[in-house]
Amino acid sequence: MNPEHAYTAASDRAIPLHVLQRQQLPGWLQQQGAEVQAWLQAQAFSAAPGSALLLPGGDGIAAAIIGIGDPLDAYSYAHAPFALPLGDYAMADDSALDADARTALQLGWGLGCYRFDRYKQPLRKPARLLLEHADAEANDILTASLRVRDWVNTPTQDMGPEQLEQAARELAAAHGAEINVISGDALLEQNFPTIHAVGRASHRAPRLIELHWGDAAxxxxxxxxxxxxxxxxxxxxxxxxxxxxxxKDMGGAAHALALSGLIMARRLPVRLRLLVPAVENSIGPDAFRPGEVITTRQGVSVEIDNTDAEGRLILCDALSYAGEGSPDLLLDFATLTGAARIALGPDLPALFCNDDGVAQAWLDAGQQQRDPVWRMPLWRPYLRYLTSQIADMANAGSRMAGSVTAALYLERFVPADRPWAHLDVYAWNDSERPGRPAGGEALGLRSAWAMLKARYGG
Structure with a gap:
């Protein structure tokens, strides 16, 4: 989506926009004339969240009203761009929203404008919001969120491992980062056996994408x-x-790439290391098989119980490699298990973390940003479900506690003394809702950024 479709910095025909919560409507109506009061009564308008109403005037539209819920939730405003007719809209009263709510309005308006238009043009353009002084950080957060949507929505023929690499290269070029890619049989030569095993059956070479950015200090x-x-x-x-x-099974990579782009755009004082194992899990003569044993980068032997538990296989080599650098903090994003969706539904990513402070910081950021995550337990007695009779562990096993056992598998490849958080994210909207069109979605991204910003003082 082009941001100019969402906002304008100047307009001589902007329609005044009133933003009201339901409980604010009676007081606002007392300040209006009899005609406005009669019009709202005739329309039975209550300023319910997600509602919109036009006030007629002599030359057409005199003003517009949108009803909202939580003023700090960006999605409270996201219905407006398509609920209102095409045109430019400006806040009728800047004092009606405080600074945080105005930022939420800006972000929510941009999210509400989104339509994936690579292959099909939308039926209409969204209404635009007049922003004379847009918040730069909110724009960067919006850009990151829409990148996730675009990348996840793009079909695999145009978003394979090589296109993920290209997306990383474009981010690197934009921010002066270094990038290195290990692909094909070079993965075996450089000891990334699980990434190679999962991706080797595809006609598109598997690869590990690595990006470095920031001050070494x-x-x-x-x-x-x-x-x-x-x-x-x-x-x-x-x-x-x-x-x-x-x-959408590259949704974790989309989140990691978009978050990295946001970190670099906002120049967070960290030394960033981004790792994306990129593969297709295909069927072919060289596909890895149930019952095989793969010795991972860390030297742990893994029996393949199920080839559909492939995400944890490519991640285990990447996490081992990340841990070799002794990071201050290690995060991973993955569309890892259907079990997490069954437990928490599509809107709540499952957070697993080996550090209570990091977990609480992310939970708190989720509440503040209205971008929640939900902590799930690393219940180590369930490691018994990953027992193998011929290898150190199996990659899957029982149907019990599927998201927990997947996280426990990953934890095996993380240094015990390093704080680590794993987000099992759906990255998808199953149905159409205001500001949340069906298709790819960024979940936990804004709260991850807020948590990192608080941790590192950006």
Whole structure:
């Protein structure tokens, strides 16, 4: 989405916009004339969250009203760009919202304007919001959020491992970062056996994308993202309905890339290290098989119980590699398990963390930013579900506690003395809602940024 479709810095025909919560409406009406009061009564307008109303005037539209819920929730405003007719709108009273609420308005308006238009043009353009002094950080957060949506929405033929690499290269070029890519059989030569095993059956070479940015004197932040660009399930093939949206299985990589772009754009004082293992989990003569044993980068042997538990396989080598750098903090994002969705639904990413301080900081940021995550337990007795009779561990096992056992598998490859947080994220909207069009979605991204900003003083 082009930001100029969402905002304008100047307009001589901007329509006054009133932003009201339901409880504010009676007091606001007392200050209006009899005609306005009669019009709202005739329309039965209550300023309910998600509502909109036009006030007629002699030359057409005299003003507009949108009803909102929580004024600090960006999505409270996200219905406006398509609920209102095409045109420019300006806040009728700047004092009606405090600074944080105005930032939420700016972000929510931009989120509400989004339509994925690479292959199909929207039926109409959104209404624009007049912003004479836009908040630069909110614009960068919006850019990151829409990048996630665009990357996840793009079908695999245009968003395979090589396109994820290109996205990383473009971010690196924009911010002066260094990038290195290990692909194909070079993964074996440089000891990334699980990434190679998962991706070797595809006609597109698997790869590990590595980006470095920042001052060497700053604390190192490692960010890892699962980049399974399409997941057939491998030889343990998914049914058709389970495979339909598997272009989104690189949603963790999309979050990691977008967060890294935001970190660099805002120049957070960290030494950033981004790692994205990018593969397609395909079916072919060279596909890895159930029952095989792979010795990982860390030297842990893993029996393949299920080829559809491939995300944790590519992540375990990437996490081991990240841990070798002794980062101050290690984060990973992954569309890892259906079990997390069954437990928490599509809107709440499951947070697993080995450090109570980091976990609480992310939870607090989620509440503040209205971008929540929910902490789940690293219940180590469930490691018994990953027992193998012929290897150090299995990559899957029981259907019990699927998101917990997946996180426990990943934890095995993280240094015990390093704070680590894993976000099992859906990255998808199943249905259309204001500001949340069906398709790719950024979840936990804004709260991750707020947590990092608080931690590192950006």
């Amino acid at each position: 700053h604390p190192q932040l490692a960010v890892v993202g699962k980049g399974v660009c399409f997941d057939t399930g491998g030889l343990d093939i998914k049914p058709a309905d389970g495979m339909r949206n598997m272009k």
